[in-house]
Amino acid sequence: MIEQSAKPSPSPAENAPATVSVEELAARGRERRRRQNGFVLGAQVLIGIALLAGMYALNATSGKLIMPRPDDVLAQSIKLWSDGTMLKALGESLTVLVIGYAISIVSGILGGALLGGFHYLSRVLDPYVNALNSTPGAAFIPLIIVWFGLYTEAKVVLVWNAAFFPILINTAAGIANANRELLEMGRAFGARRRELFWSVMLPDALPSILSGLRIGAAISTVGTVIAELTMAQSGLGGLLAQAGNRFQMDKYFAVVIVLMALGTAITALLRYAERRIGRWRITS
C-alpha cells in the first residue's frame, strides 16, 4: 500500500487517446460512490415509509389492539419522556445491564485467560464449562430468585450468567489458539511465559475477546429485559410488561423503540472499539 503511488503513464504518446488525469479518475470514483450511497439511503427510507404505511393499514383494518397508529406511539413517547417515566426506567435497566455486563467482562476475561493459558486446567474443567454453557440461561431463573431474591442483585446475577460464557469461551479460544509461529519467535528471542502471555498471546487473542464482548453485550440486553419481566418488574422490561398487560400497545411500542435504540447503540459502540483496537489489521 505504501509502495503504490499515482504515477502518470510513462509514455503518454503511445496511448494518448486513453490518458485520463488522476483528478478526473478521483472525481469519477467520488461520483460513483455518491450515487451508490444515495441509492442505499433511498432504499432504506422507502422501506421505513413502507413499514409506517403498513402500521397505519393494519391499524385501520384490525384496530389499535393489534397495531397502534404510529402517531399515537409518537405521542406516548413524548409523554413518557417528558414525565420522566422513560428516563427512570432506562436508568434502572442500565444499572442492571452495566453492572451485570461489567462483572461478566472481568470474570469472563480472567477465567478465559486462565483456561486458555493453562492447558490442563481447561482439560479438567471442559465438561463443566460445556454443561453450564449449554443450559438455557432461563433455566436458572428460579434458582437465582431463591438464592438472590427478586431485586437488583438477582437481576445482575441473571445478566452475568448470560453474558459470562460467551466472553469466557471466546477469550479461552483466542488465547489457546494464539499464533504458534509468533509464539516460537518469542521463545527464540528468549521470552518467558509471562512475557509471551502479555506480548504475544493476549494481543493475538484480542479480536476473539472483542467478539466475545460483542456477543456478551447483546445477550446482556436480552438478559436485562428477561430479568425485569420475570422478577420484580422494573426498568424498561417492567414498563413493557405493564403496557402489555393493560393492552396499551402505543405505550408498549414506545418502550420497544427505546430498547431497539439501546441495543443498536451498544453494538455500534463495540464495533467502534473493535475498529480502534484492531487498526493494525489488514484493512482495505
Added chain:
Amino acid sequence: MTEPVISLRHVGKLFGDGQVRALHNVSFDVRPGEFLSLVGPSGCGKTTLLRIINGLITLEEGSVTVMGARPEPGPDLAMVFQSARLLPWRTISGNIEFALQLRGHDKAERRQRALALLGAVGLRDFADAFPHQLSGGMQQRVGLARALAVEPRVLLMDEPFAALDAMTREVLRKELLQMWARRRMAIVFVTHDIDEAVYLSQRVVLLRPRPGRIDEVVEVDLPEPRWERDPRPTPEFTALRNHLWDRIHAMAREGEALEELAGAFPMEAIEKPRR
C-alpha cells in the same frame, strides 16, 4: 584454533514417542564468525537442528553446547525465520524494540537502536508503519534487523529467503554478506538451495534424509568478499555445486526416495508386485 561457538556431538532426535527418527549421529562444529550452511532434501532435519541449537527443543541422544553451555534461547542467539514473523499489532520499530525489551534494554535506548538498525536495512522511513503495509521482502528485512538488533554472536537462519521473489532474494543475499562481513557473527544458514549455500557460506554441511544424518561437509574456498566479485560464473563454483548435486542424485539412486515412500505407506503396499 579457537573454541567453536557451537558444538554438536552424536546428536539424535526422535519424534512421536520414538516412532520417527529425525536425526541420527550428527556431529559438527561452528567456528566463531563462520558462515555455515545446512543443505539437504526435505525431511533431513535441517530445521530441527536449528531448533536444537536454539534450545527450543530438547534432544534424546548426544550433546550440544553453544558457547560452552547448554543451548537456551538467550542474548547470544538470534533467529530469522522463513516468514518474517512480525507482531502485526506492533509497528516496525515496535517489533525490533520487542526483541530488545526481552534483552532488558531500557525504553529510550530501545527506540534509538531500533531506528539505527532500520537505517542499516534501508527501512528507516517505515519505522512507524505496521507490518501489513510492507511487502514480503521488506518484512523479511525487518526480521533480519530484529535479529541483528540484539547483537548476537550466533545468527540462526531458517530458509530466510525461500519465500521471496528471485530479485528480492538476490538483493538480500548481498546485504546479508555485507552485514556479516561487518559484524562477523557466526551464521548457521538452513536452505534447500544448493547455489545459495555455496554462494554464501564458507562451509556446507550436506544432510541426507530418513533419518537425518551428515552426508558430507564441503569447504567452500571461494574468494571474499563475494558480493563484489560474484563467484557464481567461475569454474570453481560450478565444480562445487556439481559435486553437491552429484551427491544428492546419488542419494536418490541409493533408494532414499523409496525409503521416504516407505515412511508414508505400509511396507507391504510397496513391496508387493503391482498385479
